[in-house]
Amino acid sequence: MKRAVLFGIIAVLIVTSVTFAGAAPRRGGTLRVGLNADPPNMDPHQSTAAVDRQVFQNLFDKLVDLNQDLEIVPMLATSWTISDGGRTYTFRLRPNVVFHDGTAFNAEAVKYNFERMLDRSFGSNRFGEVNLVTGVTVVDDLTVRIALEKAYSPFLAVLSDRAGMMVSPTAARRLGRDFAREPVGAGPYKFVEKRPQERIVLERFDRHWDRTAGNVERIIYRPFTDENARLANLRADELDIIDQLPARDVPAVRTDAKTRLLERSGLGWQGMWINVTAAPLNNKALRQALNAAIDRRTIARVVFGETVTPGNGPFPPGMFTHNIPANSRLPERNLDLARQKLREGGQPNGFALTLKVTPGREPQQVAQVIQSMVTEVGIRVNIEIVEFGTLLAQHDAGRFEASLLGWSGRPDPDANIYGFFVTGGALNNSKYSNSRVDTLLDAARILTTAEQRRRAYTEIMTILNDDLPYLFLYWPKEYKTLGPKLQGFVHVPDGMMRLRHVWLNP
Amino acid sequence: MSRFLARRLLLTLPVLFFVSLIVFSLISLIPGDPARVFLGEEVTTEALEVLRKQLGLDRPVHIRYLYWLGRVVRGDLGKSVRDGRPVLDTLLQKLPTTMELAVTSLIVAWAIAIPGGLLAAWKRRSAWDYAATTVSLAGISIPNFWLGIMLIYLLAVNQRLLPPSGYVEPWVDLGRNLRLMVMPSIVLGSALAALVMRLLRSSLIEVLGTDYVRTAHAKGLNDRVVVVKHAMKNAMIPVVTIMGLQLSGLLGGAVITETIFAIPGFGRLAVDSILTRDYPMVQGVVLFAALAVVLTNLFVDMVYAFLDPRIRLEERPA
Numbered sequence: 168m169k170r171a172v173l174f175g176i177i178a179v180l181i182v183t184s185v186t187f188a189g190a191a192p193r194r195g196g197t198l199r200v201g202l203n204a205d206p207p208n209m210d211p212h213q214s215t216a217a218v219d220r221q222v223f224q225n226l227f228d229k230l231v232d233l234n235q236d237l238e239i240v241p242m243l244a245t246s247w248t249i250s251d252g253g254r255t256y257t258f259r260l261r262p263n264v265v266f267h268d269g270t271a272f273n274a275e276a277v278k279y280n281f282e283r284m285l286d287r288s289f290g291s292n293r294f295g296e297v298n299l300v301t302g303v304t305v306v307d308d309l310t311v312r313i314a315l316e317k318a319y320s321p322f323l324a325v326l327s328d329r330a331g332m333m334v335s336p337t338a339a340r341r342l343g344r345d346f347a348r349e350p351v352g353a354g355p356y357k358f359v360e361k362r363p364q365e366r367i368v369l370e371r372f373d374r375h376w377d378r379t380a381g382n383v384e385r386i387i388y389r390p391f392t393d394e395n396a397r398l399a400n401l402r403a404d405e406l407d408i409i410d411q412l413p414a415r416d417v418p419a420v421r422t423d424a425k426t427r428l429l430e431r432s433g434l435g436w437q438g439m440w441i442n443v444t445a446a447p448l449n450n451k452a453l454r455q456a457l458n459a460a461i462d463r464r465t466i467a468r469v470v471f472g473e474t475v476t477p478g479n480g481p482f483p484p485g486m487f488t489h490n491i492p493a494n495s496r497l498p499e500r501n502l503d504l505a506r507q508k509l510r511e512g513g514q515p516n517g518f519a520l521t522l523k524v525t526p527g528r529e530p531q532q533v534a535q536v537i538q539s540m541v542t543e544v545g546i547r548v549n550i551e552i553v554e555f556g557t558l559l560a561q562h563d564a565g566r567f568e569a570s571l572l573g574w575s576g577r578p579d580p581d582a583n584i585y586g587f588f589v590t591g592g593a594l595n596n597s598k599y600s601n602s603r604v605d606t607l608l609d610a611a612r613i614l615t616t617a618e619q620r621r622r623a624y625t626e627i628m629t630i631l632n633d634d635l636p637y638l639f640l641y642w643p644k645e646y647k648t649l650g651p652k653l654q655g656f657v658h659v660p661d662g663m664m665r666l667r668h669v670w671l672n673p
Numbered sequence: 674m675s676r677f678l679a680r681r682l683l684l685t686l687p688v689l690f691f692v693s694l695i696v697f698s699l700i701s702l703i704p705g706d707p708a709r710v711f712l713g714e715e716v717t718t719e720a721l722e723v724l725r726k727q728l729g730l731d732r733p734v735h736i737r738y739l740y741w742l743g744r745v746v747r748g749d750l751g752k753s754v755r756d757g758r759p760v761l762d763t764l765l766q767k768l769p770t771t772m773e774l775a776v777t778s779l780i781v782a783w784a785i786a787i788p789g790g791l792l793a794a795w796k797r798r799s800a801w802d803y804a805a806t807t808v809s810l811a812g813i814s815i816p817n818f819w820l821g822i823m824l825i826y827l828l829a830v831n832q833r834l835l836p837p838s839g840y841v842e843p844w845v846d847l848g849r850n851l852r853l854m855v856m857p858s859i860v861l862g863s864a865l866a867a868l869v870m871r872l873l874r875s876s877l878i879e880v881l882g883t884d885y886v887r888t889a890h891a892k893g894l895n896d897r898v899v900v901v902k903h904a905m906k907n908a909m910i911p912v913v914t915i916m917g918l919q920l921s922g923l924l925g926g927a928v929i930t931e932t933i934f935a936i937p938g939f940g941r942l943a944v945d946s947i948l949t950r951d952y953p954m955v956q957g958v959v960l961f962a963a964l965a966v967v968l969t970n971l972f973v974d975m976v977y978a979f980l981d982p983r984i985r986l987e988e989r990p991a
Contacts, residue, residue: 205945207755215712287719290727295717347757363756363763364945365840365937389839392941393932395822396838400935403829403837556705556950563709586717593716 192655192670197385201397201409205364205390210347211332212284212291217575222367222388224663227332227352231323235659237578239323243333253318253615260309264376266335267357274311278303279336296330318613324579355380355667364390382670407653412646414474426648429658432484433645434576439638440596441569448568452512454635460541462500467641470532475641480628481583483642485660487617488580493628505544517545523553523570530571562596578661581612599636685967692963700955701734707950711754728754751953760957770840771938775923777854781862790873795900809867817860821933824856838934857934861927865919872915877908906980917973924965
């Protein structure tokens with residue numbers, strides 16, 4: 168009896184130790200990441216390219232971060248209070264945190280970081296994100312108070328991205344604008360080297376505050392602008408994870424035994440900009456006619472298969488504003504309505520339209536599908552392929568009628584709508600101006616509860632669905648493809664590869 | 674010889690000046706505000722203003738050119754708009770990579786083309802000739818990008834014989850470096866071989882019909898000695914011109930191959946810089962490419978003199 172019990176205990180011990188050994192993260196190894204472009208700038212306060220952010224996730228710790236449900240979670244700030252009608256944020260900071268160069272992280276460091284972003288002579292590209300900050304006060308070593316000019320609900324979401332990434336004041340003071348060449352953060356990985364268009368190498372930082380972070384010893388980022396080469400490298404076991412997969416490869420990768428495909432709703436939206444100040448679409452009825460002749464479900468199915476969700480608003484699934492009916496309801500194609508609107512607009516036989524697209528298969532295919540759909544009511548679309556930089560210039564000068572361009576998306580709804588539809592917004596390509604919309608957009612930033620903000624966005628979307636400065640068409644899904652060795656990867660809808668807790672099986 | 678060299682090197686300066694002037698004018702004509710393109714999604718009016726000032730875009734284009742020229746003569750090619758690194762540093766870093774790709778591709782090309790062209794001419798209208806013609810046609814016809822992806826899938830993904838793409842410096846890991854060069858060299862080399870082979874074939878056929886070759890045969894010299902030792906040298910003269918052009922072309926980078934095989938060479942650098950309106954970098958790459966063409970031509974001219982002593986590089990005093 169005693170022996171049976173003893174054997175039983177030993178068996179349980181063996182089983183549990185084996186199970187835990189399989190599940191326990193292994194330390195060591197080199198993680199190889201395939202990016203879709205070469206990150207140009209390693210200074211979060213100067214960076215403009217989206218791909219830079221991939222490297223930043225592991226090099227720089229931020230005040231707060233996002234979890235899989237897009238909720239704000241602590242990182243360098245362990246707690247915070249919002250007071251004074253949303254105008255004051257008081258952060259408690261994590262103790263015993265050091266930057267890679269040994270500088271202590273504290274309230275002074277936070278203050279320095281904000282001053283750097285707000286310094287006009289430095290010219291930080293984060294200025295526009297934090298320009299509501301009127302003052303940063305060091306309350307004590309681990310408490311910092313940030314005062315805003317007015318309430319700004321997206322503020323914490325902003326701090327979960329580059330504006331919240333803390334750089335070492337010592338290094339930043341010493342290097343100035345050259346900080347990008349020798350970046351120093353407080354993340355679980357420190358910078359080793361960057362060879363342009365070749366690789367970026369990070370190495371585990373042994374004094375990071377999170378003892379469970381940094382399982383992998385090194386991370387190597389390699390840019391592959393050609394998507395076929397990127398996938399081929401993953402399949403050949405030269406990479407452990409890649410970003411962005413073309414729609415046509417998704418079915419094959421899904422069934423490939425050597426790779427694992429992770430899929431989530433993304434944060435971005437895609438569709439058609441309309442210049443509301445130029446003929447023919449300065450006529451609202453004609454815009455509505457165009458919209459009524461388009462079948463979003465067909466576009467999504469024909470061009471993308473299952474890799475996008477057809478949509479009609481700036482808030483993809485996963486955002487708390489998604490299920491506003493004015494955002495999530497998909498209009499059905501209605502040719503009778505289209506013809507009626509054409510008559511209202513004084514063009515009963517249709518009209519001609521030039522649609523500009525960037526080079527690339529998918530935009531051109533979307534344009535072709537639209538072209539064939541709207542021709543049924545007499546709208547004759549001429550597709551023009553324009554290089555991206557040139558297209559931006561044409562947008563700025565208002566020299567376009569319609570173009571297919573979207574937005575990569577941010578976690579807070581404000582960043583997905585504000586700059587695009589506010590009068591004079593830097594991203595307002597359609598030159599749309601509606602004072603009611605302006606008021607509501609500003610209000611949605613000041614209102615503090617989710618319910619209040621949803622009401623504001625509901626009214627905005629109702630107006631936009633009628634005015635149609637932009638035709639939202641679909642929401643791209645977020646894909647990551649993993650090789651067999653990578654474990655513990657958490658897929659967050661913002662598309663950022665957070666690698667601090669992953670590990671590699673041999 | 675040394676006077677010849679000195680004069681030719683001196684002549685490179687006006688060439689480079691004109692090339693830089695033309696390129697500077699052309700890229701400033703490209704639509705699109707560089708600051709706007711650079712900021713992309715992150716644009717705000719304040720950021721635009723600051724960046725335009727930093728890039729000197731508030732100055733007229735001819736002033737910008739003079740500023741740039743002034744720095745260039747002091748060896749300063751400026752800083753990249755994209756990442757702030759000195760342009761010269763980036764170019765020097767990528768120069769060995771580009772040179773290596775160029776050299777290995779040409780080795781592959783000429784290793785196919787020269788024996789192939791020689792055999793095709795020597796054994797005219799035989800099976801060798803037809804085989805060489807077919808191979809060269811295939812080389813020209815098959816698109817780089819298709820061949821590249823096919824090779825990656827066949828040799829690297831399906832059979833793990835070679836690494837699929839990337840680059841590592843030869844002094845870091847020579848074995849891997851050479852294995853990484855195999856497929857890109859085949860892709861580039863196969864296209865280049867075709868032209869050289871065709872040219873060598875027709876050039877050699879012509880030389881083999883000349884008097885001195887017939888004399889050599891009449892003297893009883895071995896056929897192989899006649900062709901290889903006597904005829905080839907003269908046949909190679911027009912071919913060497915083409916080979917020189919191929920070398921200088923490759924030193925400007927091979928965009929498609931570099932993109933598919935993730936090789937950080939000048940080709941990708943040039944294209945990326947144009948798309949991001951990184952003016953200083955575009956200027957720098959073009960200057961390097963122009964210099965490469967000029968120096969390669971110089972080298973080719975010196976090779977001529979070796980091949981055919983009748984070609985004098987300088988006038989002999991009467």
